[in-house]
Amino acid sequence: MSEDHKNMWEDLGLALEPHDALLSVLGNAYKDIYLSQKERPQGMVYFDFVMSEVHGLRIRELLDEKAHGRKIIGSYCVFVPEEIALAANATLVGLCSGADFAEDDVETYLPGNTCALIKSAFGFKLGQVCPYVECSDMIVGENTCDGKKKAYETLGNLVSNLYVMDLPQMKSNDGKALLKAEYTRFKKAVEALTGVTIDAESLKKGIETVNNKRKAIHRLSRLRKANPAPISGLDALLANQVFFYDNPARFTESVNKICDELEQRIEKKKGVCPESTPRILISGCPMAVPNWKFPWLVESAGAVIVGEESCVGERGTRNLTDASGNTVDDLMDAIVDRYFKIDCAIFTPNPDRLNHIAEMAETYKADGVIHYGLQFCQPYAMESMPIEKALKAKNIPVLKIETDYSMEDVGQLKTRVEAFLELLK
Ligand code: BJ8
Numbered sequence: 001m002s003e004d005h006k007n008m009w010e011d012l013g014l015a016l017e018p019h020d021a022l023l024s025v026l027g028n029a030y031k032d033i034y035l036s037q038k039e040r041p042q043g044m045v046y047f048d049f050v051m052s053e054v055h056g057l058r059i060r061e062l063l064d065e066k067a068h069g070r071k072i073i074g075s076y077c078v079f080v081p082e083e084i085a086l087a088a089n090a091t092l093v094g095l096c097s098g099a100d101f102a103e104d105d106v107e108t109y110l111p112g113n114t115c116a117l118i119k120s121a122f123g124f125k126l127g128q129v130c131p132y133v134e135c136s137d138m139i140v141g142e143n144t145c146d147g148k149k150k151a152y153e154t155l156g157n158l159v160s161n162l163y164v165m166d167l168p169q170m171k172s173n174d175g176k177a178l179l180k181a182e183y184t185r186f187k188k189a190v191e192a193l194t195g196v197t198i199d200a201e202s203l204k205k206g207i208e209t210v211n212n213k214r215k216a217i218h219r220l221s222r223l224r225k226a227n228p229a230p231i232s233g234l235d236a237l238l239a240n241q242v243f244f245y246d247n248p249a250r251f252t253e254s255v256n257k258i259c260d261e262l263e264q265r266i267e268k269k270k271g272v273c274p275e276s277t278p279r280i281l282i283s284g285c286p287m288a289v290p291n292w293k294f295p296w297l298v299e300s301a302g303a304v305i306v307g308e309e310s311c312v313g314e315r316g317t318r319n320l321t322d323a324s325g326n327t328v329d330d331l332m333d334a335i336v337d338r339y340f341k342i343d344c345a346i347f348t349p350n351p352d353r354l355n356h357i358a359e360m361a362e363t364y365k366a367d368g369v370i371h372y373g374l375q376f377c378q379p380y381a382m383e384s385m386p387i388e389k390a391l392k393a394k395n396i397p398v399l400k401i402e403t404d405y406s407m408e409d410v411g412q413l414k415t416r417v418e419a420f421l422e423l424l425k
Helices: 003-011 016-033 044-052 057-067 082-087 116-126 131-135 146-158 173-194 200-223 233-242 248-267 293-300 328-340 351-363 378-393 410-424
Strands: 072-075 091-094 138-142 162-165 279-284 304-309 368-374 398-403
Touching (some): 003 016, 057 072, 072 131, 082 091, 082 173, 116 146, 162 173, 233 293, 279 378, 293 398, 293 410, 368 378, 378 398
Parallel strands (some): 138 162, 279 304
């Protein structure tokens, strides 16, 4: 790593030795999982570069933005509207929650039976290894599941800039009114942070920028319907993960370039695996960077993942925000409408998610669905039961798994995945 990077990390207050150790573990995992794949689209070289510079050049860019007065807002959830951040000249970044870190310290703040995602968020903060957390001017927590809700009370003592957003739990008129009130409050907080008053023009532009990212991902998803699959699930997941970190315009352009390449592959009937490869839809808890464990396991067992019903996937990106309004009020309503459709398992009842999984299984011609749950995640574990029943009633094979970020259960998971793939054949 360059001297500039080292100085930058030091200035951010990162713990240099643990940070170096983390980067080397991540680099090795990336090499083993990603660079060993065959028939990758050439355009993935861009994502390889992004990942190699995720704590390097991207952080330098964010620090340069800050030096020019732009604010950085960190977020843990897809309910935080990027449109509003962009309209106020701020940058929104996702905060890593995809790897275990500083576990002993974490256990002094959180009970052992907390999901890996929440523990990871704390581990990155307590271990001082996440430059995104350290360069955020505002960190947004959201009242979603009970675990996150209560964990933010504790996180508020560890960071000085936590902003907590309340969220509805029911898709009722009152629920929508709450979301609107919270997004209005968030808009005011972002305006106060940046000193920028959001107007119709800036909000429209913010909406269009985020919509363009989503449209590029929609295009990528549509191409994954092809058989043979033109891209691996691991690579598609990486694009969905980088969605939360990269410069929006550059991300859109890079995904569209990959799509151009995939269209040519499809025309030539070229894929990353033979046509007979079992096609899997993954549904459930989000997989944040660098959580590649389960997709790697599934694809190395001889299947291909063709879709993710996940917040790092189609649940997070599927709907666009209507940019046709001409006033801030109209556009804020459009943002509320768009985000209110997100069918996170914290909602009750939540029939949309079940319907969406069945629809995705059909659209992407999946041979089976794997429900991916993180241990101790009640909302997704609860929903996995009716989902399994409903899919089985439609003759769609389902495997339910629960795991965490450790590698201890890999052998056992592999056996279950292989048995499931046998069944599909
Ligand atoms: S909109 S899924 S990103 S809350 S895995 S922390 S639910 S115990 S991540 Fe999520 Fe927003 Fe919903 Fe999406 Fe809790 Fe479950 Fe842990 Fe979870």
